[in-house]
Amino acid sequence: MATAHSRTAARAMISPAVIFLLLWMIVPLAMTLYFSFLRYNLLMPGMEEWTGFENYRYFLTDPAFSTALINTLLLVGGVLFITLVGGTLLALLLNQDFFGQGIVRVLAIAPFFVMPTVSALVFKNMFMNPVNGLFAFMAEAIGMQPIDWLAEIPLLSITLMVSWTWLPFATLILLTSLQSLDSEQMEASEMDGAGAISRFFYITVPHLARAGTVVVLIETIFLLSIFAEILVTTNGGPGNASTNLTYLVYAESLLRFDVGTGAAGGVVAIILANIVAIFLMRAIGKNLDA
Amino acid sequence: MARASSTSRKLTVTVFAWLVGLTLFFPVLWTVLTSFKTEAEAIADPPSLLFFNWTLENYVVVQERSNYFRYFWNSVLISVGSTVIGLIIAVPAAWAMAFVPSPRTRGILMWMLSTKMLPPVGVLIPIYLIFRDMNLLDTRTGLIIVMMLINLPIIVWMLYTYFKEIPGEILEAARMDGAQLRNEIIHVLTPMAIPGIASTMLLNVILAWNEAFWTLNLTAAKAAPLTAFIASYSSPEGLFYAKLSAASTMAIAPILILGWFSQKQLVRGLTFGAVK
16 A cells, blocks of 8 residues: 555654654753763853763762652652552442442542642642641541641652542543453353452453553653652652652752752663663553554 | 342442542542632631632632733643644654554654653753753743653654554545545545544643643743642742632633543553553
8 A cells, every 4th residue: 555655755744753852852861961971060150070970979879869769669659559559449439330420430530630739739738737737627526636747747648649649540541441341251250150359359450450550650650750749848858858859850950050960860860760661661562563 | 230239239339439539529629619718717627618608809819919810821822832733743643654654663653652751850951951041941932842842752642543543444445436645635534533633632731731840940930831830839928728729720620621521532642552
């Protein structure tokens, strides 16, 4: 079907997209890599000099880095755990037949559309505030001491906020996958006397595994870059208690104006994201062949 | 699965599902309700759910003091502008890859996807410096370019999965009937592609509207969209719950409505077609 003529046309149609993305990827990446080997501070322009791996040494041995790395892993891991377990349960629930199914689905999906700065500030002020927050009020109502969420357990608080946003995403994808579950297989196993629990573990879970993998990988890509939620609630604090890798690099480069160290941190972040990306690409690429 | 207890089971599930749904939705509901309270009522102890003096004052104040509509307009221009430009670049590309596949198509698609994996913080400094030198910091043009580029892979991928579903035989049939390539595109393919293009547009407007890394880092007062405007409420003097709620409600309402229309496309778009 494809003639030489149409191939040339096709190439012309594809090239703008390719060129734009190539520029977007190569130019800044090369600059980040270059800056990461320079002593370069925006407050001292014209003083740039080559320092080899000095920035990397500084960034990687800074205690803030290990804190940020652990925080990043805890944040990503925590949100993944909550959204996967919660999302599976929620998808199973929403897949049942009940009155007002459409409305409940709409209600449950809504959090995903709330912009990060809004959800973070609403939780910070109206729910987690130790004096006027709704959680404090609820704690007092049952005779407990209200806690200052973002000061005492900042990372967990942010994990909960972010989970609220991503739970609908996991639910939606797992629900889509559930709906393609073969009902005949379910009925056959039921007739063979399989109980609800063994049906869940031997039929539903394996069926959801692929969708679950996609959820894990895509969420990880986005969660590694959590930024706004931290910026408007804790600014990474108290101390470094809620600083993740993204926020640390931001603070180095645009708060301390240390471009060299920030760039080295950026390269470290890219390497970490790539490790995840390799797995994600494999999962999606497999699907492309089908 | 007809059982005697099926009605009572359905009722139990109904109650439970509604409880869970309302709990998840509650923070949004609470924000909307608080936006109609006075500041004193917003922090009243005990808080009141519905029985307070409803007022629109907060909306008026937010608009008057901070010129809310300027930020709203920035959000509209940036999200719609970046999506439209993205579509103009992506439609031909996705089209060609879907209908004139070559041995390299797969590689190109995977490579485009890989650009999406680049953590924004890895290129923050260069983009910031390039923008500073080109006077693009705090401009809508600059943000439209960045938003377009970060969403371009998603747009190409979504369109590709939609175009792939248009059967190629239709093209051949039209060709047999003597249709020219131009007519083929206008009369046969375009009508079939419109739903896919519309869904892609919807999802990408939503993504751009809510994007909060580049908008926070590349804008100040002039070009700030709603994400950055809301972030300005994080300072202690912004601790006015009712006004924060009014501003938040206005910022999320348009996208909540659009979002409810795009549930299905959301899955396809954000999983790059891996789950449909």
